Amino acid sequence: MGKIKALQTSLANKIAAGEVVERPSSVVKELLENSIDAGATEINVEVQEAGVASIRVVDNGSGIEADDLSLVFHRHATSKLYDDDDLFHIRTLGFRGEALASIASVAKVTLQTSTDGIDGYEVYAEEGAILSQKPAKARQGTDISVTNLFYNTPARLKYIKSLYTELGKVTDIMNRMAMSHPEIRMSLISDGKKILQTNGSGRTNEVMAEIYGMKVARDLLHITGETSDYEIDGYIAKPEHSRSNRHYISLFINGRYIKNFVLNKAVVEGYHTLLTIGRYPIVYLNIKMDPILVDVNVHPTKLEVRLSKEDQLYTLIVEKIREAFQDKVLIPKNDLDKHQPKKVLKQFEQQKMAFEERQQASSTTDDREYKSDDKAQQTPIVNETSNTYTPVSQTEPTPVDDVQHTVSSQNAEASDDYEQYAQAQREVLIDMTTSEALEDETPQSVNESTVQDAPRVPYMEIVGQFHGTYIVAQNDTGMFLIDQHAAQERIKYEYFRDKIGEVTNENQNLLIPLTFNFSKDEQLIIEQSRHELEKVGIFLEPFGGYDYIVNSYPIWFPQEEVEEIIKDLIEYVLEHKTANIAKFREEAAIMMSCKKSIKANHYLTKNDMAQLIDQLREMQDPFTCPHGRPIIINFTNYELERLFKRIQ
Known part of the structure; x- marks a missing residue:
């Protein structure tokens, strides 16, 4: 008698489930894909105990016809493929027809469906087989409940992570499905608590x-x-x-x-x-x-x-x-706004009105109350009712507009009226989309000119230097801190990057050749990579033994640093054993810019600081150093006022 035999259907389904149904989020993913393929415009997902106890997915899609119900839980039964060619023109999310069969083999599944909202059916499946099928009341679409997941595969249940982790996986799937199909209203409810709700606007x-x-x-x-x-x-x-x-x-x-x-x-x-x-x-x-x-x-x-x-x-x-x-201002903004939206907007509207009243009154105040006009402009006035300080300044921007743009969705739960708050969010985003402000928006703190060719680094006046490391500057909108090392690193990086990319024969001859000595294993790497060095203008010539000499160097090398630069580039080749010229040029530019830039605790004159910022303003990407660290940090007037408790 032969040893090979066909697997039982239930066993085959469980093996398939091991590939398709890894955890509760896998079930949610497969059911969501089916709902989307069914043309649903609204999908609601409810889970209990992160989906381990139960998962329910309700949609208003096309539903399942009565004649197809007997094949719903049959393995590899699908309405999306008819012949071999269809496999190469797949436009649906699901197509293999193994999802429901796999889910039903490791869970208890109840399916209610209707194609017209009048006649409906209910199907109950367990162990991969349909146990009951009967007419039932059902609205248009499909309602699937999955309970006791992995009840018959305890080994799989054993490897389920914490409920918090599993809920995070479910939420992640919902988030990604919602992003890819913004035209569908989607919601996720976990143990009675709403986790996600989208409006189906298509944005x-x-x-x-x-x-x-x-x-x-x-x-x-x-x-x-x-x-x-x-x-x-x-x-x-x-x-x-x-x-x-x-x-x-x-x-x-x-x-x-x-x-x-x-x-x-x-x-x-x-x-x-x-x-x-x-x-x-x-x-x-x-x-x-x-x-x-x-x-x-x-x-x-x-x-x-x-x-x-x-x-x-x-x-x-x-x-x-x-x-x-390329044309965006990327100066990081400070996260100092943690208010509840309604309370804050109301508070600052009151402060704005009080400010305007005091400002108007101050214009008729006797000059004898102040030592000088300049001092009067800088003197804070106490708001006795709110116990806050509000500076009197003709150019001081009111904080209301800032607050309207710094409310995060994390504050929504703290708001007294979540729906009104969510609607306000949507209106802001709609305005941003229709006016194309989303693409062109720049931080309010920069106050950029509307002229197309305006510099991305705003004008600023040098105030001084902090610890010989950071340049302190100001303009009408607030205070700026500039990392001098990062700034010059960016300037030198863009210079070296452009120069290294220029493959020319413009080399300067040396009166006395530079000599470099290597070990045997280093010589093997050098021999393999000499042509890479030649592409950036470094020509190594054998000089007997393991020695090499260099008779010339690119004219753009700083003369006082020629030997050190050449040595650094050779060491880079030895370390990385690189054969990618584009990557080599890029890394070489970063390396040289870092080593040749101003270091911390190096004091500069105001003229030097101004010149550095002028050079930075001409850079292609003036906001980060080659390693991605920020160059400029901005504190707006509003943020400084909050730090000093002049406003709340």
């Missing part, structure tokens, strides 16, 4: 405001671009909102959430030198393409995909992200 930035908060949403930049094969559309957050991992990079292909190492790398490369090492951006990017260019059938959960012409897409993403930041 992705509104969904991102709900997920990440208004502070991030205000600093989103819209990017678009296309090639002959790809079209991208998305939102990227300014570098100041970076995170400690790649989890906040959300990539979608034709509306499907995917994970792709190469595309993640492209996003990070687009932020090059704008983020510090170990920090990653918040990005939403939807990529549209002909389905024939992508294979989504290479992973059981369909998260990983295989792309054609990946290099073309990589270049497009990098270019569009860099273009988005």
Whole structure:
């Protein structure tokens, strides 16, 4: 008797479930995809105990016809594929038909559905088989309840993480689905508490405001671009909102959430030198393409995909992200606003009115009450009713406008009326979208000119230097701190980067050649990489044994630092064993700029400080050093007033 036999259906389903249903969030993902494919415009998800006890997904989609109910829980039964060619033109989120069969093999499933909102049916499945089917009252769409997940696979249940972790996974799936389908109203309720609610307006930035908060949403930049094969559309957050991992990079292909190492790398490369090492951006990017260019059938959960012409897409993403930041002011703003929205707006409206009344009264006040007009402009007046101080200044900006733009969604729960607050958020984002302010918005603290060619670094007056490290400057909007080392590092980096990229034969001969000695293993690396050094103008000539000499150097090398620069570049080659000339040039420029810049505790004259800022103003990216650290920090007048308790 032979040893090979077909697996029992129940066993085969459990094995398939091991690939598809890893945890409660896997169930939510599969059911959400089915609802979206059914054309739903509203999807509500409820979970108990993070989905381990129960998961319920209700949609208003097309529903399931009565004749199809017997195949709903049958393995690999689908309405989305008919022949082999369809596999290469997939435009739906689901297509293999294994989801419901896998879920029903490890949980108890109740399905209610109706195609017209009049005649409905209820199906109950367990152990991968339908146990009952009967007519029932059901509204238009499908209502699926999944209970006792992994009740018959205790080994799988054993590896479920804490309920907090599992709920985080469920929320993450909901967030990404909501971002990729903003036209669908979605909600998530956990143990009776609302976690997520979107309005289905079709605006992705509104969904991102709900997920990440208004502070991030205000600093989103819209990017678009296309090639002959790809079209991208998305939102990227300014570098100041970076995170400690790649989890906040959300990539979608034709509306499907995917994970792709190469595309993640492209996003990070687009932020090059704008983020510090170990920090990653918040990005939403939807990529549209002909389905024939992508294979989504290479992973059981369909998260990983295989792309054609990946290099073309990589270049497009990098270019569009860099273009988005070219004309933007990226001076970090301070997070000093933690108010409840209604209370604060009301309070500052009162202060504004009181301020205007005092300002009007002050214009008729006898000059004898003040020592001088200048001093009068700077004298604070006590607000006895609110116990706060309000400075009298003709140019002082009122804080009301600032507050209206610094309320985050995290304060929504503290608000007395969440719905009114959420509506206010949506109205702000709608205004930003329709006026294209979202793409062009710059921090209010900078007070940029509306002229297109205005410098990105605002005009500022030098006040002095702090600890020989930071330049203190000011203008009408507030105070600025400039890291002198980071500023010169950026200036020198852009200079070296451009010069290293110019492959020319313009070299300066040395009267006395420079001699460099290496070990045997170092000589082997040098011999392999000599052509890379030659591409940046360094020509090493063997001089017997393990010695090399250099007879010339590029004319753009600082004469007093020629030997040190050449030595640094050679050491870089020895350390990295590089064979990538583009990467070598980039890293060499960063290395040279760091070593040749002003160090901390180095005191400068006001003229030197002014000259440094003038040079910084001419840079392509004047807000971060090559390592991604900020160069300029801004404290607005309003923030300083709050720090000193002049306002609340």
